[in-house]
Amino acid sequence: MARSRILVVGAGFGGVECVQRLERKLGPEEAEISLVTPVSYQLYLPLLPQVAAGVLTPQSVAVSLRRSRRHRTRIIPGGAIGVDPKAKICVIRKITGEITYQPYDYIVLAPGSITRTFDIPGLVDNARGMKTLAEAAYVRDHVIAQLDLADASTDEKEREARLQFVVVGGGYAGTETAACLQRVTSHAVRRYPRLDPKQIKWHLIDIAPKLMPELGDKLGATALDILRKRGIEVSLGVSIAKAGPDEVTFTDGRVLPCRTLIWTAGVVASPLIGTLGAETVRGRLMVSPELRVSGLDGVFALGDAGAVPDLAKGGDAICPPTAQHALRQGRTAADNVIATVRDQPLRPYEHKDLGLVVDLGGRDAVSKPMGVPLRGLPAQAVARGYHWSALRTNVAKARVLTNWVLNAVAGDDFVRTGFQAQKPASLHDFEYTNAYLTPEQVREHTASLTVRG
Structure with missing residues (x-):
């Protein structure tokens, strides 16, 4: 046979x-x-x-x-x-x-x-995704580059645009991306003495009326409260009308000077x-x-x-x-x-259904394992424990655990690794x-x- x-x-x-x-x-x-x-x-x-x-x-x-x-x-x-x-x-x-x-x-x-993209002028050319490893590495380089360039700039308008960051998509990917990167830029001001922390602004927007509706009303509201207390401006019922290289137009009419648009509005x-x-x-x-x-x-x-x-x-x-x-x-x-x-x-x-976990960086998290709502450190322990156990090899588990411990002890670094190209790569390229x-x-x-x- x-x-x-x-x-x-x-x-x-x-x-x-x-x-x-x-x-x-x-x-x-x-x-x-x-x-x-x-x-x-x-x-x-x-x-x-x-x-x-x-x-x-x-x-x-x-x-x-x-x-x-x-x-x-x-x-x-x-x-x-x-x-x-x-x-x-x-x-x-x-x-x-x-x-x-x-x-x-x-x-x-x-x-x-x-x-997933839509027929929005300038979106494909000016937005960055978070679907591949190369995109994640590129986004990190890009965000740190904005801090470097803003710190060196003497033009207030340029500095304002470089320090405004927009994430589109209120699902898991968008919420966790905005939360984790906002935490990095908020810590960065200790290494960039010329930057005013009040100038660094993160915006999370979604056309849906609720943030992460899968979490349920109570946990969704908890996540929203955590983000807003950390200074992230969350706008619901709003999307992008137009995306340019140095400004973004929202569907509610706002025009934001911005050099960083991260698009995570579904797949x-x-x-x-x-x-x-x-x-x-x-x-x-x-x-x-x-x-x-x-x-x-x-x-x-x-x-x-x-x-x-x-x-x-x-x-x-x-x-x-x-x-x-x-x-x-x-x-x-x-x-x-x-x-x-x-x-x-x-x-x-x-x-x-085994439940849901959302890691918002640091000690912030919300989780719903087997239908049990958690927040804070217990939720963080569940979220990271779940991800750690789901990794397939012991080598991967060791690397992730070591990275978590090192970051908790030593804090963040602000190093660009060379993925920042002269011409920004589009979603199609990645x-x-x-x-x-x-x-x-x-x-x-x-x-x-x-x-x-």
Whole structure:
């Protein structure tokens, strides 16, 4: 019997969990497993705001795939830019730019997401995202550069613009980013004697009427109170009308002199999803409770890529695209691929909510583990304990713990590491959103190929 060819796309929470489970449960004689990823690590995304703040080094949240796998899986260094589900071929652009074609019998799509943008003048060119490790490192360099330039400037208008920072998005990413970076800049005044701490202003805005509504009214109000007491101006029901290189216009008419716009207003599924020509729900592939993509043989999807029915809520509810869900869906996808290979019954994805954690930097945090509301140091202990335990390797755990202790004892540093370019990089540059094919282009690529079964 020929070995099944299993291809996993994406090395996020779901993809890596799926690969590891496949390796544990499938024998080498049953299947050959391949993983497509442009980077050689799994990014621990929830800790990116702490990388931007310099609390953690970039390497701490980049968990090596070579350490966390069993060495059976072939890692293809590149990005999947198209899938032909009829021919069962995935089109891959390697990190060298070379196009290659990977045939499969079963494919698990876990390519993650990209930053969601809108048709706002100047947004794509002037906003910075917080979705990748490179973006977090760039944002840190950029913020410190503004402090350096403001400290050296003799022009009050320039200084005012450089010391105003705007974060768009009142979800977890935006709230934690604003909180962590504000803490850094507030500590910076001790190292920049020419800066007036009253001139450093952080703005957090969101079009929604509530901050982090998933926390509930009480904890959401607590988080809002913490941010405002720290001097962050939070504006709800407001978004960006126009973004320029040195000023930002809000939808309420305010025009703010500003050189730093950080955009975290949600995510959308990877453009890879659009190459399959399959039915979608809210931009994600329609899948069954068993994570199979409707109408496509051998295709599974999860996380940000799949609109997985939420059986706990029932009705038309779908699971939110969180790391907690992606991790557990990765296990279910692996089990169902194995069941398909062995001609066994599949099982649906069901879950129990483990709660929420929000780290606001320092001693500030709000958490809701298993529905129990916490704030302050107990919430901080739960938040960091959860993140620490979720890291896959002991090396990553040691690095993160060491960084936390060092930051608590020695405080913040204000060092630019060289990511600050002469020409600011756009969202497209960091997230490669222009790299994907159309369904027609995918078919053109695969039409001339002869794939042996």
